[in-house]
Amino acid sequence: MITVSNLTFGYKKGRPLFENLSLYLEEGHIYGLLGKNGAGKSTLLKNLAGLVFPQEGELDVNGHNPSQRRPSFLSQLFFIPEELFMPAITVRGYVKNTAHFYPQFDREQFENILLEFNVPADQVMSRLSFGQQKKVMIAFGLASNTSLLIMDEPTNGLDIPSKVQFRKIIASALTEDRCIIISTHQVRDLDSLIDQVIVLHEREILLNKSLDEISDKLLFLTSSEANGRNVVYAEENMIGTNTIAENLYQKFSRVDMELLFNAIINNHKPLTEILNR
Numbered sequence: 001m002i003t004v005s006n007l008t009f010g011y012k013k014g015r016p017l018f019e020n021l022s023l024y025l026e027e028g029h030i031y032g033l034l035g036k037n038g039a040g041k042s043t044l045l046k047n048l049a050g051l052v053f054p055q056e057g058e059l060d061v062n063g064h065n066p067s068q069r070r071p072s073f074l075s076q077l078f079f080i081p082e083e084l085f086m087p088a089i090t091v092r093g094y095v096k097n098t099a100h101f102y103p104q105f106d107r108e109q110f111e112n113i114l115l116e117f118n119v120p121a122d123q124v125m126s127r128l129s130f131g132q133q134k135k136v137m138i139a140f141g142l143a144s145n146t147s148l149l150i151m152d153e154p155t156n157g158l159d160i161p162s163k164v165q166f167r168k169i170i171a172s173a174l175t176e177d178r179c180i181i182i183s184t185h186q187v188r189d190l191d192s193l194i195d196q197v198i199v200l201h202e203r204e205i206l207l208n209k210s211l212d213e214i215s216d217k218l219l220f221l222t223s224s225e226a227n228g229r230n231v232v233y234a235e236e237n238m239i240g241t242n243t244i245a246e247n248l249y250q251k252f253s254r255v256d257m258e259l260l261f262n263a264i265i266n267n268h269k270p271l272t273e274i275l276n277r
């Protein structure tokens with residue numbers, strides 16, 4: 001569905017944010033795009049959405065070159081940016097004015113998600129709180145049923161119960177012909193939601209793997225459980241040490257997303273070596 005080939009992009013000439021970056025994403029998955037502040041997550045997503053243009057390399061999104069921003073491309077893409085600019089119309093008015101751009105828009109689904117998020121549809125959007133505005137756009141994006149849904153830091157501004165609802169609602173909206181990309185620097189927000197992890201760090205994609213592949217090759221353990229195992233990364237916390245070991249005997253452990261992220265950005269080589277075996 002998405003092929004990024006040798007993408008080079010920078011805001012200033014001579015100082016690329018990405019150089020020769022390549023990536024392949026498929027439908028039927030929820031991708032978590034993880035990276036520290038300033039890693040370039042938003043910029044990569046803007047390239048995919050055709051909001052900024054590559055300096056070199058090629059992008060193919062749903063068979064389109066995003067920079068051409070053809071109507072057939074835009075009707076299958078919904079992009080929720082990090083910063084929202086809300087019009088001074090009601091939520092229902094917004095749906096009336098905008099939903100027709102998305103042929104698969106489902107009003108009932110939209111109303112149900114709003115109800116679940118507890119956001120009134122008769123409110124003027126610009127007067128909603130930031131968290132409520134995010135919820136409206138998440139509901140709209142999901143109900144648009146576009147084949148590609150991109151959400152840039154969607155959990156910013158959501159309170160803890162809303163983050164739980166967010167995970168539940170997103171998981172239920174995934175279909176086989178849809179690709180959802182969610183960027184965040186708050187790695188834990190995507191726990192038990194994403195099934196593919198992409199880590200962007202210092203101009204490179206350091207990881208693009210499914211959680212199944214990761215838990216197949218790596219074990220996430222406490223220090224006592226890790227005794228005698230082939231530990232590749234360890235991190236102390238308040239209650240002990242968390243470790244990542246090579247999964248030599250087909251055991252199962254739940255992927256600790258934050259530990260994985262820290263391991264990848266601190267010393268990715270031993271981990272990627274195991275993951276690529």
Ligand SMILES: Nc1ncnc2c1ncn2[C@@H]1O[C@H](COP(=O)(O)OP(=O)(O)OP(=O)(O)O)[C@@H](O)[C@H]1O
Pocket residue numbers: 011012017035036037038039040041042043044082153184185
């Ligand atoms: N319009 C712009 N003009 C110039 N530089 C920019 C512009 N937008 C972003 N940058 C720079 O590009 C770099 C990457 O920014 P980007 O917003 O893509 O990172 P991010 O990973 O999304 O960060 P965060 O997690 O903080 O949202 C930063 O150094 C930022 O200052």
